[in-house]
Each structure stands twice: as C-alpha cells, then as structure tokens.
Amino acid sequence: MNDPVIELRGATKRFPSGTGQAHTAVRELTMQVSAGEFVAVVGPTGCGKSTTLSLVSGLEPASEGEVYVRGERVRSIPRGVGYMFQNDAILPWRSVLDNVAAGPRYRGASRSAARATAATWVERVGLAGFAKYYPHQLSGGMRKRVALAQTLVNEPEIMLMDEPFSALDVQTRSLMQDELLRLWAGTGAAVVFVTHDLEEAIALADRVVVMTASPATVKDVFAVPLSRPRNVEDVRLTAEFLEIYREVWESLRVEVARAREEASRVG
Numbered sequence: 001m002n003d004p005v006i007e008l009r010g011a012t013k014r015f016p017s018g019t020g021q022a023h024t025a026v027r028e029l030t031m032q033v034s035a036g037e038f039v040a041v042v043g044p045t046g047c048g049k050s051t052t053l054s055l056v057s058g059l060e061p062a063s064e065g066e067v068y069v070r071g072e073r074v075r076s077i078p079r080g081v082g083y084m085f086q087n088d089a090i091l092p093w094r095s096v097l098d099n100v101a102a103g104p105r106y107r108g109a110s111r112s113a114a115r116a117t118a119a120t121w122v123e124r125v126g127l128a129g130f131a132k133y134y135p136h137q138l139s140g141g142m143r144k145r146v147a148l149a150q151t152l153v154n155e156p157e158i159m160l161m162d163e164p165f166s167a168l169d170v171q172t173r174s175l176m177q178d179e180l181l182r183l184w185a186g187t188g189a190a191v192v193f194v195t196h197d198l199e200e201a202i203a204l205a206d207r208v209v210v211m212t213a214s215p216a217t218v219k220d221v222f223a224v225p226l227s228r229p230r231n232v233e234d235v236r237l238t239a240e241f242l243e244i245y246r247e248v249w250e251s252l253r254v255e256v257a258r259a260r261e262e263a264s265r266v267g
C-alpha cells in the first residue's frame with residue numbers, strides 16, 4: 001500500500017455532555033486511507049461516523065490519539081480537503097456557474113479565470129446549458145451535481161463525504177453514485193464516504209469500514225474486490241456483490257442490533 005494520506009492512530013473524541021460528564025463519541029480509532037483509495041464507513045445511527053470525518057478535517061481536535069493528513073499531524077483544517085454533506089452548500093442567490101466559481105475565486109483566481117474553470121466543471125457534471133440557472137430552478141439531483149462540481153473544482157486530494165446522496169430518490173441516487181465514480185476516477189483523490197446504506201458503501205468503495213455501536217471504533221474492514229469502472233446498478237446484481245454484502249452485513253447487523261437495544265434502554 002502507498003503511504004497513507006489519512007491516518008488515525010488510536011483517536012478518541014469526547015464531548016462534554018449535558019450532565020457535566022464527558023460523552024465518548026469515538027474511541028481508539030485506527031485506520032488509514034491511501035491516495036486514490038475509496039473507503040466507505042458504515043455503522044449504526046449516531047455511532048460517531050460524522051465525528052470521524054470531523055477529526056480528519058480538523059474541525060474537531062482528537063481528545064486522545066493522533067490524526068495525520070499527508071504525514072502531518074492535523075492541528076487545523078488541512079489544505080486539499082473537499083467536503084460534501086447531506087445538505088449542500090449552494091448559495092441561492094448565485095447562479096450555478098458562480099456557485100462553482102466561488103472556490104477558485106476564494107483561492108485567489110481572477111473572476112474570469114475562476115469562471116472559465118467553473119464552466120468546465122459545470123459541463124463535466126452534466127449541467128452544460130444550466131450555468132445561468134439559480135438553485136431554486138434545479139431538481140434535487142441537479143443540485144447534487146452542482147455540489148459535486150463545487151467540490152471537484154478545487155481538485156481536492158481528499159474528499160470527505162457525509163451521506164451526500166441520502167436525501168435523493170433511489171434512481172437519482174444511483175445516477176449520482178455513477179457520476180461520482182466517473183468523476184473521481186483518475187483524480188487520485190482519497191475518499192472517505194460515510195453512509196447508512198450498505199449497498200451504497202459496497203457499490204462505491206474499495207474498502208468498507210464497519211464501526212461498532214456507540215462509542216464507535218473500527219470493528220472490521222472488508223476489501224471490495226469488484227472491478228472498475230463500475231456501474232452501480234449492474235454491480236449490485238452480481239453474485240460477487242451479494243457475497244460481499246452478506247459478509248459485511250453479518251458484521252454490521254450485530255452493531256445495529258446493539259445500538260437499537262441501547263436506544264430502547266435509554267429511551
């Protein structure tokens with residue numbers, strides 16, 4: 001394996017809880033992600049998947065253990081990190097083109113250079129002809145395309161994705177998954193993709209990390225040896241996919257059951 005671009009070594013994150021005691025969100029997380037690798041993280045609701053991304057992005061410092069990006073200890077937000085969340089960061093008063101141009105502008109490109117770069121990404125995500133549209137004129141899938149272009153225009157070395165497609169209907173979701181794979185291929189970016197959806201995780205990733213019920217730690221890591229390029233709808237129907245699904249679900253189901261038990265005890 002190449003040198004990891006992302007490395008967590010025994011990272012633990014505690015938050016102050018309402019009762020004055022510390023609440024452990026994630027504990028002793030150890031994992032590595034290499035350049036060009038697509039890693040999906042699955043786990044029961046509320047186990048600490050988003051917190052894991054916050055540690056990598058430097059938004060939250062680890063309470064214990066270490067987090068490295070490109071071999072350097074994360075102390076603030078590292079450069080070269082792109083995000084995509086469930087709620088997109090599209091500004092309603094800006095056109096599609098200007099939303100995508102905002103990143104390059106922020107990084108110092110002139111208005112015309114930023115718009116030229118943005119135009120190529122607007123086209124690559126399939127929105128040529130919609131550059132002048134405003135967000136309210138777009139469908140949910142089209143907004144996701146804008147969000148993808150907003151992320152990719154900055155050519156991130158690392159992409160942190162937190163359930164970016166979970167609000168979409170099933171068909172649009174599959175389309176966007178294919179788009180993501182197509183656009184990511186060849187970028188060399190390392191991806192950490194958090195999802196509730198095990199099918200999505202396997203269809204997209206090179207490895208699937210299963211987290212335990214709260215406080216989350218890495219329970220198992222599964223390789224996904226499905227060939228690329230992949231078409232997510234086709235790949236889901238293969239015997240190989242189902243075999244991997246069964247294996248990962250065996251691991252995940254125990255944690256989902258444990259989380260439910262815990263929730264019913266607390267609730």
Ligand SMILES: Nc1ncnc2c1ncn2[C@@H]1O[C@H](COP(=O)(O)OP(=O)(O)OP(=O)(O)O)[C@@H](O)[C@H]1O
Pocket residue numbers: 015016023024025043044045046047048049050051052
């Ligand atoms: N800033 C914060 N302050 C206090 N507690 C927090 C904070 N961020 C997360 N937590 C707590 O840490 C735990 C893990 O939350 P996190 O959002 O990482 O889980 P998740 O697995 O991403 O959840 P979901 O699957 O519902 O998206 C939760 O109990 C949450 O309340």
